[in-house]
Amino acid sequence: MMMMVVMVMMMMVMMVMMMVTMVMMMVMMVVMMVMMMVVMMMMVVVMVMMVVMVMVVMMVMMVVMMMVMMVVMMVMMMVMVVMMVVVMMVVMMVVRMVMMVVRMVMMVMILLMILLMMMMVLVVMGMMVMMMVMMTMVMMLVMILLMILLMMMMVLVIIVRSLTRLRFLRFGNPALEEVRRGDLAGVRQLDQLEVYGNNLKRYDPGSLGDLWPLRVVTLRLRGPFQDNLTLVSSIFHDVSYSETFLVVADVLLSEKTSAAPFSEINRRRVRSILFQNATLTDEAMIHVLEVMDGASLESFGLEDATFYGTGAWKPARRTHLVNMDTVYFRNIEVMEVFKFTSFLNLGFLLKYLRQISIINCKVYVMPCLTSHLLTQLEYLDLSSNLLTDLTLTESLCHGHGILRNLRVINVSDNALKSLSIVSKLVTRLDKLIHLDISQNAYTSMPPTCSWPQTLTHLNISWAKLQRVTHCLPLTLEILDLGHNDLTAFHSVALPVLRELHLSGNKLRRLPPGWLFPSLEVLLIQSNTLNMFGPMDLQLYRKLRALQAGQNRFVCSCEFVYFMVWRWGGAVEGSVELTDRWDNYLCDSPLPLQGQRVDRVRLSPFQCHRILVVSALCGCVLASGILFVILLWKLHVVWYVRMMWAWLKAKRNSGNQRRRDAAGNAEPLCYDAFVSYSEQDAEWVEEFLVPELENSQPPLSLCLHKRDFLPGHWIIDNIINAMERSRRTLFVLSEHFVHSNWCRYELDFSHFRLFDGDSEAAVLVLLEPISKDDVPKRFCKLRKLMSSRTYLEWPQEDERRAEFWSNLRLAVRGGDEL
Structure with missing residues (x-):
């Protein structure tokens, strides 16, 4: 029974421990839930919905896990109870039989309980690890979401910052129907704004009011001008400042009510307004002027517009626009122009104007009466119209100087033909500075012209002038004669000219620099220049900028060197090439055609x-x-002479053989030819000749003094003498080596040695002489002196008999000595 009690108590203890474990797990789960709730509370400010969803998922997962764990624990408890019952029954059955086994069974049960406890601990730890992993994953997910949110906020900040730096904004499209306040949040300090709202139906006042300073505003509000003028007024109110240049585009102003929104422009004191791509009527324009009465408007313009009406301006003559000084009309088409009256009714406005631009409006005349009204006019631009010499005369009142304040006139791209008429018409305009008469049909320049003394800028480009005369005013500082047919520019001096444009002509050389002592800028592109050099540029004393590309350059050495090596991008002195090197191409010679001058390399x-x-x-x-x-050092001359002598000897030997064959051969006349120096003649004549010729039998000697044929070339005499002698007796001495004629004789003897007759030479040394004193080219003779015994004249008298005996024997052809 005690055993049973103990076992029951142990089971109760185990159950208590299991309950405690479960309570601890529940506490941990509660703590974790509290922590998760805290995290959720911290995240709820940023993204409540997302965190709620995550927490709901997590709670569901935790509930499911708890249920799974409880089921597992219940199963384990049931297994344990069953096992305990079985064990108890077994114990009861065997307790009586085997008491000793009880202890073992108890030990086994204790071990089993320990194992079960370890399993429980492992399960709990596994669950805790799983929960920690899940918490880690949740935290990582939260961190990722926070990083994404932070990146989105950074991108938003960058976008907002970039919008704060925005300077130009084109806003809207054909589908734009409403603009609400806040649509352009973040945009500040905008310089240019273009609103495309032709179909705009709703606008919240103030939506564009925060954009500032708005230097240029373009509004395309065709639909609102027809249907909702209040909307237009609100937009005008938000974007109009005194410094704003307002462009109203794509509008139709045909009725009086269309002018109502411009009162807002008047209140905002806008100074400049331009109607672009508009359709207007004179009635609507009259009401615009009335609405703008007393305004600060200084500039008014029409561009690409169509105008209907007859020009009935009288109703607007009571308006006061004293600040208006600039009128700009461009590409204006007046419908039914034949009904259009003059501008005399606008005299109330014309008297204030200082600048008038009427460009490409098909104007053919401005009546002189209208010119009388332009008392303050300083700038007149009538370019790209239909003016002729006759109508320009009417417009400038026949040159009476009515427009005395006029400083700039631009009548380019008209139908003017006479430069003389133009000069007369502007002569009395004593404040005229700039005159542009380009793109007209001038074909010649008169010899002389009269110009106002104040004229400094003259443009006669894109005409058909072929030469320049003294018609040009001496007061010019800037002259443009580009794109004419000029072939030369000379004999016309312009002392104060600073800038000269001659591009697009047919000039072949630079104009003389001495004609323009003050010239600083010269443009002479697209002509027929071949080259230019430092001498041309030195004549321009103040020239600092030159453009001479797109010409037909001849890439000579001087030009290439001047362009590349001396200039290198900067010309002589302070002159610079201001156009690109791509414009400087070779036109000739043909192999270099098309190459850039700075890349040409000439040999x-x-x-x-x-x-x-x-x-x-x-x-x-x-x-x-x-x-x-070298020939002299190598004795080539000697070899040539020897070759000539050899050829001659061969010829003689051939003749000799033919004579021998014919039986009339010349016999040898001498036993020996004696070769000696003139300084050694005394020894030869006193000792050698008597001893040999008086011997028994006597020997016949050939001496040049007595046996050479007079009148023959000495070389021929030497060769003939040696050819007719059996031996050649050389009397060697220092005088012999340095004697020219002896050397000839030695040369020919040397040749005979080469020919195989090694017995032909007999050497007698009159005085001691080394073989090194014999010239090196006499290699055979030097070899003989080394290999054969030569006779040496003895100084002792008792040895001379033996010398003469040996000499006779050698001459007669005896044995070797």
Whole structure:
């Protein structure tokens, strides 16, 4: 029974421990839930909905896990109870039989309980690890979401900052129907704004009111001008400032009510307004002027507009626009222009104007009466119209100087033909500074012209002028004669000219620089220039900028060197090339055509032909001299002479053989030919000749003094004498080596040695002489002196008999000595 009690108590203890474990797990789960709730409370400010969804999912997962855990624990408890019952029954059955086994069973049960406890602990730890993993994953997910949110906020900040730096905004499209306040939040300090709202139906006042300073505003509000003028007034109120240049585009102003929104412009004191791509009537314009009565408006313009009406301006003559000084009309088409009256009714407005631009409006005349009204006019632009010499005369009141304040006139791109008429019409305009008469049909320039003394800028470009005369005013500072047919510019001096435009003509050279002592800028592109150099530019004393590209350059050595090596992008002195190197291309020679001048590389022979030829000639001469010296050092002359002698000897030997064959051969006349120096003649005549010729039998000697034929070339005499002698007796001494004729004789003897007759020479040394004193070219003779015994004249008298005996034997052809 005690055993049973103990076992029951142990089971109760185990159950208590299991309950405690479960309570601890529940507490941990509660703590975790509290922590998660805290996290959720911290995140709820940023993204409530997302966190709620995450927490709901997590709670569901936790509930499911708790239920799974409870089921597992119940199963384990049931298993344990069953096991305990079984164990108890087994114990009861065997307790009586085997008491000793009880202890073992108890031990086994204790071990089983320990194992069960360990399993429970492992399960709990596993659950805790799983919960920690889940918490880690949740925290990572939260961190990722926070990072995404932070990045979105940063992008938003960047966008807002970029919008704060925005300077130009084109806003709207054909589908834009409403603009609400806050649509352009973040946009500040805008300079240019273009609103495309032709179909705009709703606008919250103030939506564009925060944009500032708005220098230029373009409004395309065709629909609102027809249907909702209040909307237009609200927009005008928000975007109009005194410094704003207001462009009203794509509008139709045909009724009186259309002018109502412009009262807002008057209140906002806008100074400049331009109607662009508009359709207007004179009635609507009259009401616009009435609405703008007393306004600060200074500039009024129409561009690409169509005008209907007859020009009945009288109703607006009571308006006061004293600040209006600029009128700008461009590409205006007046419908039924034949019904249109003059501008005399606008005299109340014309008297204030200082600048008038009427461009490409098909104007053919401005009546002189209208010109009388323009008392303050300083700038007049009538370009791209239909003016002729006759109508321009009417417009300028026949040159009476009515427009005395006029400073700038632009009548370019009309039908003017006479430069003389134009000069007369402006002569009395004593404040005229700038005159543009370009793109007209001028074909010639009169010899002389009269101009106002104040004229400094003259533009006669894009005409058909072929030459320049003294018609040009001497007061010019800027002259544009570009794109004419000029072939030369000379003999016309302009002392104060600073800028000259001559591009697009047919000039072949730069104008003389001495004609323009004050010239600073010269443009001469697209002409027919071949080249220019430092001498041309030195005449321009103040020139600092040059444009000369797109010409037909001849890439000579001087031009390429001047352009590339001396200029290198900067011309002589302070002059600079202000156009691109791509404009400087070679036109000739043909191999270089199309190449950039700065990339051309010419050979020294092309650039310095005379120098190169002179150098080559010098090299050839020096080589010739060196060659001659080399020939002399190598004794080539001697070899040539020997060859000539050999050929002559061969010819003689051939003749000799033919004579031998014919039986009339010349016999040998001498036993020996004696070769000696003139300084040694005394020894030869006193000792040698008597001893040999008086011997028994006597020997016949050939001496040049007595046996050479007079009148023959000495070389022929030497050769004939040696050919007719059996031996050649050389009397060697220092005088012999340095004697020219002896050397000839030695040369020919040397040749005979080469021909195989090694017995032909007998050497007698009159005085001691080394073989080294014999010239090195006599290699055979030097070899003989080394290999054969030669006779040496003894100084002792007792040895001379033996010398003469040996000499006779050698001459007669005895054995070797």
